[in-house]
Amino acid sequence: MVGFYTLIARGNLVKKIIGLNIFQTSVFILYITMGKITGGTAPIFVGSGEDVIYSNPIPHVLILTAIVVGVATSAVGLSLVIRIKEAFGTIEEDEIQDESL
Amino acid sequence: MTYHLPVLLVVVPLVAAPIAALLNRPRLSWAVAVAATLWALYAALELLSQTMAAGAIHYELGGWPAPYGIEYVVDPVNAWVVVIVALIGALVAPYARVSVEREITEDRIPLFYAAFILCLTGLLGIAVTGDVFNVFVFLEISSLSAYALIALGSDRRALTASFQYLIMGSVGATFIVIGIGLMYVMTGTLNMADLADRLPEVSGTRTIPVAFTFLTVGITLKLALFPLHLWLPNAYTYAPSAVTAFIASTATKVGVYLLLRFFFTIFGVTFSFDVMQLDRILMPLALIAIVTMSLVAIYQENVKRLLAYSSVAQIGYMVLGISFASVLGLTAGILHLFNHALMKGALFMSMGCVMYRVGSVRLERMNGLGRAMPWTMAAFVVGGLSLIGVPLTVGFISKWYLVQAALEQGMWPVAGVVLLGSLLALMYVWKVVEVAYFREADPELGISEAPLSLLVPTWVLVLGNLYFGINASDSVGIATRAAEVLLGAL
Secondary structure: OHHHHHHHHOOEHHHHHHHHHHHHHHHHHHHHHHHOOOOOEOOOOOOOOOOOOEOOOHHHHHHHHHHHHHHHHHHHHHHHHHHHHHHHOOOEHHHHHHHHO | OOOOHHHHHHHHHHHHHHHHHHHOOHHHHHHHHHHHHHHHHHHHHHHHHHHHHHOOEEEEHHHOOOOOOOEEEEOHHHHHHHHHHHHHHHHHHHHHHHHHHHHOOHHHHHHHHHHHHHHHHHHHHHHHEOEHHHHHHHHHHHHHHHHHHHHOOOOOHHHHHHHHHHHHHHHHHHHHHHHHHHHHHHHOOOEHHHHHHHHHHHOOOOHHHHHHHHHHHHHHHHHOOOOOOOHHHHHHHHOOHHHHHHHHHHHHHHHHHHHHHHHHHHOHHHHHHHHOOHHHHHHHHHHHHHHHHHHHHHOOOEHHHHHHHHHHHHHHHHHHHHHHOOHHHHHHHHHHHHHHHHHHHHHHHHHHHHHHHHOOOEHHHOOOHHHHOHHHHHHHHHHHHHHHOOOOOHHHHHHHHHHHHHHHOOOHHHHHHHHHHHHHHHHHHHHHHHHHHHOOOOHHHOOOOOOHHHHHHHHHHHHHHHHHHHOOHHHHHHHHHHHHHHHHOO
């Protein structure tokens, strides 16, 4: 939620991207927490005994994918910021709006 | 090979995209793009005819059985959406060559095609997959490439439009991930059919309505339902013409499809409309979208922007159809999905022709274009008539069903708003027609007709508008079937 606030409230485009990242990371952590089972161990099959409790590995796998997507989003976003800086000479949202008029 | 069609539909374009980027010659990359889109169109039509004949196709990716592995499911609903996306893709790709050479610097053209094919891949992937997390992955593939495509626009404001879209799109996608995560916590599955089975058991908990809300907001952000449409007008206005034609007629449609899939197949009609009372939110928003966005469109001076606002209004029509939650209403919504793709495709393509010759789509630069570019502007007029809903065009068919669906439930005021929307559409289309046909052209400009490679795809869509407007039995039949499948999945 802190990330979401930053995303909306900040005029600086780089800060917006940082806000987006915080927002996404917190969702990743939400996923990872649900994979944890109390007393569970790392989901590696050791073959001994049947009473070993494993944590659920699927959320981890999903989030691995989501992290890649998040990295790609940040990369595209930041490269856009660079292009905006070249074209407008600023990365403050209100100044860009002034110039666009 | 027929057996593997559902996955080949997605994999072939996915492989074609890096090839297009690596070839690094504008013409070669273009050829790859055309080949990939034609393949997608062939596969899509094949899938549609198979599902209409034999029912839903289930394809297990990598041979893993359904609830554990990722499954691709093709039924009449998504086969229809796939055909729409592939058709528009296959028409925009040949159109893009000339248009893109004019609007994008040469060294970026191969990358443009790579992003274009990737965007197509993502949209097709969203449509065929039967796994909710897979939906998110493909959604991001299509969105990220769409951001890149929009940023290629020649105006520097394309950059800020793209950035705005990126921020709002990512927020929407993250909302969808939260929703999917909450559903996974409660059911332990990501497969759509499996979710539909297990959700009723846990729908009494607080988590599921929260998941539902996150998904609704996330998806409506993606499909630009009023009031979450703010990214759309700028993105459509400043993107290169070919990109606008493609995204306007496909991306939001796939969003509407996702809405249908989540509300009807996964959550089920009872939960979505009786428990969550979705129709009470969707219907007013759809009606507001139709009226206000049409009014805003009337005051636009840039024709692409005018059409963009009109798109938001048209999305209102589709969502309105969905919010009836009846076979007739859904038929109207699904029908309008296809019909709107046809007319907006044709309109934006004709604006691409204007952009190519005139270099601007602002109204004051279009004086007398009706004489200078007769074919282009004729295409615009037919598309515009279709937008208004004049008989013999596709727009009439979908409005007809929409009004019928409204009357079926005794909602006279809703039917009235639909007709008012048509009236407003008449006003903004007339504005362009008046400038193009009834004002004197500046004779010194010496503007001539657009080249054939731009006109042919445009006119294919225009003729599609007329054909499906006169002989609507095919499209109505498929849409009705799709509506029945969605409602039958109770």
